[in-house]
Amino acid sequence: MTERTRLTRKPERGDDDPAVLRRLLDEARVAHVAFVRRGCPVVLPMAFGREGNRLFLHGSTGAGAFLASREGLDVSVAVTHLDGLVFARSAFDSSMNYRSAVIFGRAVPVPAEGKQDALRAVTEHLMPGRWGEVRPLTAKELAATTVLELPLDEVSVKVRAAGPGEDPEDGEDRSVWAGVVPVRTVVGVPERSPLTNPALPLPGSVASLL
Ligand SMILES: Cc1cc2nc3c(=O)[nH]c(=O)nc-3n(C[C@H](O)[C@H](O)[C@H](O)COP(=O)(O)OP(=O)(O)OC[C@H]3O[C@@H](n4cnc5c(N)ncnc54)[C@H](O)[C@@H]3O)c2cc1C
Numbered sequence: 104m105t106e107r108t109r110l111t112r113k114p115e116r117g118d119d120d121p122a123v124l125r126r127l128l129d130e131a132r133v134a135h136v137a138f139v140r141r142g143c144p145v146v147l148p149m150a151f152g153r154e155g156n157r158l159f160l161h162g163s164t165g166a167g168a169f170l171a172s173r174e175g176l177d178v179s180v181a182v183t184h185l186d187g188l189v190f191a192r193s194a195f196d197s198s199m200n201y202r203s204a205v206i207f208g209r210a211v212p213v214p215a216e217g218k219q220d221a222l223r224a225v226t227e228h229l230m231p232g233r234w235g236e237v238r239p240l241t242a243k244e245l246a247a248t249t250v251l252e253l254p255l256d257e258v259s260v261k262v263r264a265a266g267p268g269e270d271p272e273d274g275e276d277r278s279v280w281a282g283v284v285p286v287r288t289v290v291g292v293p294e295r296s297p298l299t300n301p302a303l304p305l306p307g308s309v310a311s312l313l
Contacts, residue, residue, distance in 0.1 A: 104259075105207075105257050107207050107257065108205065108258060109259075110259060113261075113263075116261045116262055116263055117259060117261055118260045118262050119260070120260075123202075123260055123262070124204055124258060124260050125153070127182065127184065127204050127260060128151075128153050128158070128182055128204065129153060129228070131182045131184060132150065132228075132229060133148050133149070133150065133151075133182075134149055134150075134160070134180050134181070134182045135147070135148050135149075135181045135182075135183075136148075136160060136178055136179075136180050136210075137179045137180070137181070138176050138177065138178045139177075140167070149162070150225060150228070150229050151180075151182075151225065151228065152221065152222075152223075152224030152225035152226070152227065152228040152229075153224065153228060153255075154220075154224045156254060156255045156256070157252045157254060157255065158180065158206065158252065158254075158255055159213070159221045159222075159225050159250055159251070159252055159253075160210060160225075160250070160251045160253070161221070161222060161225050161248055161251070162248070162249055163247060163248065164246075164248065164249050165247075170249040170251065171249070172212075173212060174211075175209045175210055175211035175212065175251070176209065176210055176251075177207075177208070177209050177210075178208065178209070178210045178253065179205060179206070179207050180205070180206040180253065181203065181204070181205050181206075182203065182204045182206075183201060183202075183203040183204075184201060184202045184203070185199060185200075185201055185286050186199075186200040186201055186264065186285065186286060187199065187200035187201075187264075187283045187284060187285045187286055188200075188283070188284045189263075189265075189266070189267050189283050190267060190280065190282055190283070190284065191267035191268060191269070192267070192269065192270075192273050192281045193270055195270070196267055196269065196270055197267070198263065198267065198268065200263050200264050200265065200283060200285075201261075201262070201263050202260070202261075202264075203260070203261050203262075204258055204259065204260045204261075205258070205259050205261075206253060206255060206257065207257040208253045208254055208256060209253070210251040210252065210253045211251060211252060211253075212249060212250070212251055213250040213251065213252050215245075217250075218245055218250050219240065219245065221250045221252065222245075222248065222250060225250075230308050231308060231311060232306075232307045233306075236307070266281075266282065267281045267282065290312045290313065293313070
């Protein structure tokens with residue numbers, strides 16, 4: 104907890120259990136990475152990986168200022184799960200159930216000797232089991248990829264998991280439906296690429312998603 108990560112509103116929704124943070128990150132596929140570019144705030148959606156206390160971000164060496172920064176860059180990263188739409192009896196009290204994390208820190212380039220492991224973490228995060236099913240990265244691919252790491256040292260987690268709030272002034276009026284509609288991310292039926300032998304069974308990485 105730092106001055107930057109202190110929740111102002113609804114601090115009771117904060118959760119400092121590291122296991123909650125790890126699960127929240129490990130179940131997410133997308134992080135939104137914010138930084139300041141030439142004086143202007145920018146937010147980019149990105150894939151990520153986690154290993155222990157480190158979050159990895161990766162991209163082309165040809166990408167913009169963020170990945171090109173050799174000295175690293177101060178960032179704020181948000182990872183969010185929308186778990187439900189909360190329908191209250193008033194628009195004012197309507198809300199969402201969610202789990203979200205906000206991370207602050209300096210994202211710095213991973214040195215060459217650590218890049219392969221960091222990229223494995225990103226790949227395995229996105230598609231568990233895939234790393235062992237595909238050919239190894241080539242030296243050219245490694246050289247074309249920048250990987251940044253961010254320590255998970257300055258983090259806040261906020262969780263809402265409840266029914267609708269009620270305004271006492273709405274009294275006993277039961278004429279408006281209220282409740283929670285859970286929201287889930289689901290995968291669809293896999294679509295084989297034309298370059299795939301139709302006789303091949305689904306690999307473990309794909310089958311495990313279904
Ligand atoms: C899916 C989703 C939708 C939301 N929609 C709205 C909305 O429409 N309007 C609205 O006002 N709020 C919304 N929130 C809540 C919003 O994220 C803030 O928590 C809220 O604005 C109160 O901020 P604050 O004044 O307490 O935080 P601030 O004082 O602005 O922030 C202080 C610190 O608290 C931490 N923090 C704040 N919010 C979060 C969070 N959600 N997760 C983790 N750490 C956090 C950060 O470290 C931040 O630096 C939404 C949250 C989620 C997950």
